[in-house]
Amino acid sequence: MPAFINGFKITIRHFFSKRVTMQYPEEKWTVPEGYRGAPYLVKDTENRVKCVSCQLCEFVCPPKAIRITPPGPEGLPGVGNVEKGPKEFEIDMLRCIFCGFCQEVCPEEAIFLMKTYSLNGQSRKEMVFNKEKLLALGGVHQDKIMKWKNK
Amino acid sequence: MSVTNTENKPAPSPVEMIKVKVDGREIEVPKMMPDWQGKLQPTTMLQACNSVGIDVPHYCYHPKLPVVGNCRMCIMEFGTPVIGPDRKPVLNTDGTPKIARSVLPYEPSTPRGAIACATPVSPGMEIYPNSPATKQMRESVLESLLINHPLDCPICDQAGECKLQEYALEYGKSTSRFAETKVHKPKQVDLGPRIVLDNERCVLCTRCIRFTKDIIGDDVLGITHRGGHNTIATFPGTPFDNNYTLNTVDICPVGALTSKDFRFQMRVWFLKEAKSICASCATGCNIVVGSRENKVLRYEPRENEAVNSYWMCDSGRLNYKWINREDRITRLGGSRLKGETAWSSVLSDIVGVLSKAASGSVAIVASARQTNEELFLLKKLAVKYGAITDSVPRSDKGDAILLSTDRNPNSTGATLIGIAAAPMGSNLPKIAEGIRVGQIKTMVVFGEDLTQHGIGSDLLGKLETLIVSDILRNQTTALAHYLLPGCAHVEKRGSFVNVKGRVQRFTQAIDSKGNSRPEWEFLSEWVSLLGAPPCGVGVVANIESLFNQMAQETPGFAGLTWAQIGDAGMIAQVHS
Numbered sequence: 001m002p003a004f005i006n007g008f009k010i011t012i013r014h015f016f017s018k019r020v021t022m023q024y025p026e027e028k029w030t031v032p033e034g035y036r037g038a039p040y041l042v043k044d045t046e047n048r049v050k051c052v053s054c055q056l057c058e059f060v061c062p063p064k065a066i067r068i069t070p071p072g073p074e075g076l077p078g079v080g081n082v083e084k085g086p087k088e089f090e091i092d093m094l095r096c097i098f099c100g101f102c103q104e105v106c107p108e109e110a111i112f113l114m115k116t117y118s119l120n121g122q123s124r125k126e127m128v129f130n131k132e133k134l135l136a137l138g139g140v141h142q143d144k145i146m147k148w149k150n151k
Numbered sequence: 152m153s154v155t156n157t158e159n160k161p162a163p164s165p166v167e168m169i170k171v172k173v174d175g176r177e178i179e180v181p182k183m184m185p186d187w188q189g190k191l192q193p194t195t196m197l198q199a200c201n202s203v204g205i206d207v208p209h210y211c212y213h214p215k216l217p218v219v220g221n222c223r224m225c226i227m228e229f230g231t232p233v234i235g236p237d238r239k240p241v242l243n244t245d246g247t248p249k250i251a252r253s254v255l256p257y258e259p260s261t262p263r264g265a266i267a268c269a270t271p272v273s274p275g276m277e278i279y280p281n282s283p284a285t286k287q288m289r290e291s292v293l294e295s296l297l298i299n300h301p302l303d304c305p306i307c308d309q310a311g312e313c314k315l316q317e318y319a320l321e322y323g324k325s326t327s328r329f330a331e332t333k334v335h336k337p338k339q340v341d342l343g344p345r346i347v348l349d350n351e352r353c354v355l356c357t358r359c360i361r362f363t364k365d366i367i368g369d370d371v372l373g374i375t376h377r378g379g380h381n382t383i384a385t386f387p388g389t390p391f392d393n394n395y396t397l398n399t400v401d402i403c404p405v406g407a408l409t410s411k412d413f414r415f416q417m418r419v420w421f422l423k424e425a426k427s428i429c430a431s432c433a434t435g436c437n438i439v440v441g442s443r444e445n446k447v448l449r450y451e452p453r454e455n456e457a458v459n460s461y462w463m464c465d466s467g468r469l470n471y472k473w474i475n476r477e478d479r480i481t482r483l484g485g486s487r488l489k490g491e492t493a494w495s496s497v498l499s500d501i502v503g504v505l506s507k508a509a510s511g512s513v514a515i516v517a518s519a520r521q522t523n524e525e526l527f528l529l530k531k532l533a534v535k536y537g538a539i540t541d542s543v544p545r546s547d548k549g550d551a552i553l554l555s556t557d558r559n560p561n562s563t564g565a566t567l568i569g570i571a572a573a574p575m576g577s578n579l580p581k582i583a584e585g586i587r588v589g590q591i592k593t594m595v596v597f598g599e600d601l602t603q604h605g606i607g608s609d610l611l612g613k614l615e616t617l618i619v620s621d622i623l624r625n626q627t628t629a630l631a632h633y634l635l636p637g638c639a640h641v642e643k644r645g646s647f648v649n650v651k652g653r654v655q656r657f658t659q660a661i662d663s664k665g666n667s668r669p670e671w672e673f674l675s676e677w678v679s680l681l682g683a684p685p686c687g688v689g690v691v692a693n694i695e696s697l698f699n700q701m702a703q704e705t706p707g708f709a710g711l712t713w714a715q716i717g718d719a720g721m722i723a724q725v726h727s
Binding site: 053072075 | 304306310338339411412413414415416418420421
């Protein structure tokens with residue numbers, strides 16, 4: 001009987017304390033700073049793709065989720081004085097383990113783990129994000145460094 | 152065809168040895184060693200260090216180029232024995248010779264290094280390749296080389312195989328002390344049809360200039376401008392366009408000279424490398440095939456002093472694109488095949504058809520682009536069927552450096568094995584005549600488009616059975632009754648005999664495409680179906696046992712084994 005009363009005290013206390021659960025998915029969780037969500041590509045403030053296709057992220061990626069197609073000798077059309085960029089950049093979000101190695105290894109600060117934590121799709125193919133999609137999701141990185149501005 | 156062994160080496164003469172100390176270890180080195188041209192010159196500190204396995208960092212030095220000593224990276228501290236007034240070495244109290252370390256004459260506390268690539272060793276000399284002073288001097292040299300170097304590694308094709316990166320790791324500082332503005336030089340300069348130059352990355356080692364001047368004799372490169380603005384350039388109005396330009400990309404220690412063909416194709420650390428042989432001519436340059444995910448991306452020369460030294464020609468190097476072609480023959484085909492068929496049933500069909508062929512009614516045309524092992528198996532078939540055989544000769548303009556006039560990689564092998572007529576190609580008109588008069592009714596063709604070599608479609612159409620194996624489609628494969636998809640040489644193992652009679656083996660770089668198989672594999676199955684397995688009963692045919700069997704049965708290869716050939720190759724017994 002004393003054990004029952006003690007247990008009930010705890011229950012009552014939690015009943016009146018601040019709620020820790022939330023009504024997901026109607027209510028969304030605000031992720032803390034430094035959270036490692038989905039990796040996306042970013043552009044600089046003058047709308048250039050920051051990635052130069054060095055393939056270090058592809059090399060370092062533990063689950064081999066990243067796949068980059070280098071531009072080849074012809075280069076990319078319509079990129080101005082940008083010497084090198086990825087022809088295609090794919091991340092298989094089903095393979096990605098959100099470790100953040102790609103962001104850490106990137107010498108150009110072109111890939112960042114964003115705050116997206118819920119990725120859904122109706123097929124495996126849909127979950128392979130291509131360059132266009134990654135750039136659209138990544139947006140612009142507010143940074144003064146512009147590698148190609150004065151080249 | 153008469154082939155002679157031209158690789159006769161003179162007998163070695165006794166060499167005078169001198170004693171030096173490297174890193175505290177007493178060693179004996181020859182007093183004279185061959186220089187880049189093979190002439191005997193006093194042994195240098197660099198050669199002495201290399202002989203005991205100590206790596207000396209360098210940019211401008213190359214064993215096959217004249218020594219200029221302009222990069223200063225191989226600088227090292229050394230000491231020489233002190234000689235007393237009596238012309239005898241001064242001894243320490245413990246009886247060892249006294250060594251005077253090299254110092255600045257006006258500042259005896261400061262060590263003074265010497266460049267290892269151009270400083271000859273002397274008896275009793277002590278070399279300190281890893282001393283703190285040596286390390287400090289190299290750090291300073293590297294810091295100076297990096298002053299104007301751009302931070303291009305993420306976009307530079309050399310990254311991963313760059314000497315500047317490697318030595319920066321060993322001798323570099325993590326930050327630059329250079330506060331002034333960097334000198335900017337021209338980037339993406341078009342030097343010629345196959346070469347792009349990035350002047351900012353250049354460390355002015357002049358390897359490319361020396362290579363094209365002293366090895367090729369096409370003196371078009373030079374340095375223009377002064378001081379920090381030094382740039383590599385071609386003679387005005389003259390493109391850098393000889394057949395050996397891409398070697399400068401290999402010897403460029405940094406990413407200044409890049410190949411237009413390989414530019415931005417793949418980072419080098421992803422490449423899978425396989426030792427192979429160039430199959431574009433009879434010289435048989437040793438190469439390394441770089442591939443990723445079963446796609447060949449580049450050929451690079453592999454050192455072999457007996458064949459190609461460190462070089463190869465551009466035409467051979469770029470002759471790989473056909474391997475990656477989409478329209479390769481990847482499935483069994485031919486007009487007699489109905490629907491999907493397995494290799495085993497096609498081979499037994501072929502054996503069944505050919506068992507009815509009368510002796511003398513069969514002709515076999517093998518290609519001198521095939522390996523020795525495949526030609527050996529075809530020869531076995533030819534003996535079994537009593538067939539007339541030949542190969543197609545292929546010649547074009549050669550040069551005095553590497554390119555041979557004979558454009559078949561294995562003409563010598565085809566001759567040694569006896570599948571080619573003497574001279575090669577002389578049986579082809581006889582075969583054509585045989586088909587015309589109706590004597591030859593069955594033909595086996597490997598890797599050649601006979602319609603280009605005197606046996607036209609009309610003649611091939613008259614045959615009762617035409618068995619063709621090839622890699623790419625042509626007019627002969629279109630007429631085939633049985634079409635067997637074969638492999639490029641980078642997709643299989645085997646051996647070639649080069650124009651000088653050197654047997655060289657090559658390894659597999661990529662997988663075969665689709666349903667195609669290495670020719671030696673299905674040929675040994677074919678031979679086995681005739682009742683006598685090529686390597687003896689109970690032995691599974693593999694390339695080692697095939698080669699060793701061939702060496703036993705073919706006089707030219709007597710005494711050789713697959714294991715013995717090694718990476719550098721061995722001389723076959725070639726008779727005139």
